[in-house]
Amino acid sequence: MPKIASLLAWMVAVPLWSQLIVHQPLDGPLAVSGELAELRNHHFHSGIDLRTGGVTGKPVYAVADGWVRRIVVRPDGYGWALYIDHPSGFTTVYGHLESFSDEIWQFTESEARRRGSYRLDLYPPKGMLSVTAGTVIGLSGNTGSSGGPHLHFEVRDLASEEILDPAAHGLDIPIDPNRPKLWAFSYGRWRPAGDSVSVASWYDLAVTLPEQDFEVLVSDSLRTTWSLKRWSFDVQRGADAGLALGLHQQQGVRGFLIHPTPTQPAPGWRHNLDFPRASGRYTVAIRSGSARIWSGVVRVREFENRVPQPAATLRDGAVTLHLPARAFAWKQNLTLKSEERSIRVAPDVAAIKPVHYDWVPQGMHDSLWDKTYLAVRDGRGSAKIPGIRTSDGAIRYTSKTCGSAEIRIDTEGPNCRFIRKTPSGSVLLHVHDELDVEVVRAQINGQWCWAYLDAKTNTLAVHVGDAVGTLDVHVQDELGNLTTFTTNL
Template identity: 30%
Template sequence: MKITRTYTIFTLLSLLFLFSKQIYSQSIIFPQNYFRSPVDFDITLSGNFAELRNNHFHSGIDIRTFTTGKKVYAVADGFVSRIKISSGGYGKAIYIDHPNGYTSVFAHLDHFNKDIEEFVKSYQYQNNTFEFDLNLKNNEIQIKKGTVIAFSGNTGSSAGPHLHFEIRDTKSEHPLNPLLFGFKIKDTTPPKIFNFYAYPLDSASNVNGLNSRQSFPVTFYNNAYHLKGDPKLKLLGNIGFALETNDYMDNTWGKCGIFDMKMKINDTLISSYSFEEFSFDESTYINSHLDYELNVSHNKRIHKTFKEPNNQLSIYSKMKNNGVFQFKKSTGYKIDFFVSDANLNKSSLRVYAAGNEIEKIFPKDNFDVLMNYEKENTFKKENIELKFPKNSFYSNIPFTYSCEQDSNYLSDIHYICNENIPVHNYYTISIKPKSIPKGKSDKLLVVRIDAKGEIINEGGIYFDSSVKTKSRYFGKFAVSADTISPTIKPITNFHLKSLKGQKSIRFTIKDELSGIKSYEGSIDGKWVLFEYDAKNDLLLYVFDRKRLAPNKNHQLQIKVTDQVQNQKIFTSNFIW
């Protein structure tokens, strides 16, 4: 590995490599055996590409490491094109561009190799920041295939020790499915199907005579999945379907996402999609691809086989009539679902149905206004105003509103539509408070109260008699004020005065309402590197002999500021 600070043009070598035969009906042919494994042990996964997550598709694979500190290797020659460090998200992450047009990404790292770690620390001290996002030129940090670049960790929003690994198209920055690049991962286990869902999609449609989503448990026998008890469904009108399905791999119990889904009705292909790649710009459309209500209310993430008119995901290769099928009276139907993983393991479900002979028009629910997803929408009442840009919704929505008084807040609680309906684009909320603590208008913010009663800060600025903010959620909103400073609680025992023999200084820092905006530590008046682990509320300084003299008296100061500028300062003297 070579590290320089010169900026000469990096000459890309022409590389010859073999391409694999096409898997499935892939539109892209991915190189096989070009990339080596990013680890030196057999890979098992706790998550895979395009797995359904809250508000996004998973953009890589999660390699199980069980502990931190496992060696992470460069998968091919290239150069470090980006280093990003954050208290949440990917935590410590490194990006390597390769001559064949791909970029490998490694995230949730504990630390980097010696040379890269010193480069990172030098940048942090030069800029007085722990968090940064730095793009590098192609000859600053050159990497050879098989070089140890970092060590696995649990930084950022990681829920446990693992290595998040991605392959992206360098030019488009689209994440690609790493399982299509020939990595050796044992997988002979087909996807599993748990539940089947049927949706009447207008007031003239029904499933077994009902005009609401119906669910049916699934069982496995004779090498295929069937509805439990093999009922013959009665369907009429425009109906959509969905499956609760996950993939599983050998030697792990981790739930993974499927690769491919197809639906046929009477042997005609109605819908088909696969997860080869996607764009980060379209990832939020996941809230239309899955059943958002089931995700919010029951933490179930299911795949629809139909799509709403404003679902612009590029994964769909076939969507006849958007995957919606019109069932007619006196007709028999055979509905087949085919689910596959990236290693060609397949599962199928067959459902039999007949056109329902009973026709009925079901009454519509009451609503205040029907909002058109193709237009801008506004809503205004005495103490609230809402502005929705075009394409805020995936289809036209029946919008509802109500409010109630609550002495716990500085305004009424405003019930903005239904929290089980997704919002794609940020919209503007303006709420007039009924009272303001004297001299505290700069501490006002809008909060959202979720179904569990938890309070989430949605931000806000007091302007023209209202608190204004943006949100991408429906639900209960109110105005509150944050006048309480963050808390700083030392984990390190400063009563000892002497910290000789200790490796670090640790604090727990929290803010109960608006959230932490910034944090800063200094020793003897000079900025020092405190790392912030947001998920654990942990602020950590590791003693650095290169930058801190041992066997001397030192004065420490910690300063933490929340989102509305409340500030807390902690000071202490120590010997190290």
């Protein structure tokens, strides 16, 4: 009995999980520019974006004691990023940094020099780069695929690497004042819903809200609940299955469909009960926490829960399109048309799984087979995919974009030109190519030197300090086309 009593006392004294964050990652009151689980192009936003006043160079702090497990430097994605593990079983991520602390940078530069690489993914030995809560680990920036200066901050489960809600672990962020809204698609347009709406399908209703959770009741019966507070990266494409694409195209806002689609891979859906299938008039209530988003009457026609298509193959001319089973949010009646090097897939639709375009070149010299890429565009964006030879005499392009496409040949290296030299001792070059570019080597008088390419601005910064002599920079695109830029310092 005493053991039970002491155990109960311990359970009362200690919460089920301890608060991770004991020091906020930035100074001052935190302001949010991007919420957790927001619908982004082809993914859920995996963290919280914190404003830095429109400038770079703000101190970024470790939120708890731990050690740097991973250091990433790349031209896209999170740019300069740090991953810190904590004894409590969590990992925190700090993205789009401008620079690292001196200790972290010394290790990073040493490894870059040893490897001769400018795209880094480093794993320091555990405990080598220890930090305490409140330690400055770097400065905020705008590196990688950032749309402006800010800090991207994440909390992950250390063991599973699943994404968690930072606010639930101590991130002190304000409540978003934006009022949730229901949208309805009727007569060819998406509009804010009034007290009653008439739609053809339950799929024609979508909700926009800052907090990524809501529940839907039809005739006072709970039909579905959406709440995404923990998920893994392998379900990121679920954002496309949950997005009301027409609403985004017409109104420029991203809304969640209130009815889960059959192929939705994200774990956020609960109580996936069938919505009424018969046409009729239904009372509907949509809530987020204790707040009412919308309540009123929905008139809906006879409803069919759309079943996704099985695996399929479309052929036209020299092009074959391979579609895996459950490739789209729901069944699509696609058509494929090809002419020489142009491809048209209709309708434009984002795929949840990769699709394969196989092209059999006619009369093209063998030396050019490895110099082709697919430029494809759908209703939400574009992609440029280098080709890979297949064993059956085709070139394969794998993409999650399905739409208008063109096969192009590229045998030229990136364009590289001088911009200026900065007071801090960096030579800035403008590097442009239709494909992704990688820095192969930068040298001053034949000696390796550090360089960083910012993909979104096509700007390559080569640190030369006060060196004199000859600077040689070698860059290449994804097809291996090389350019060498040389200048005197």
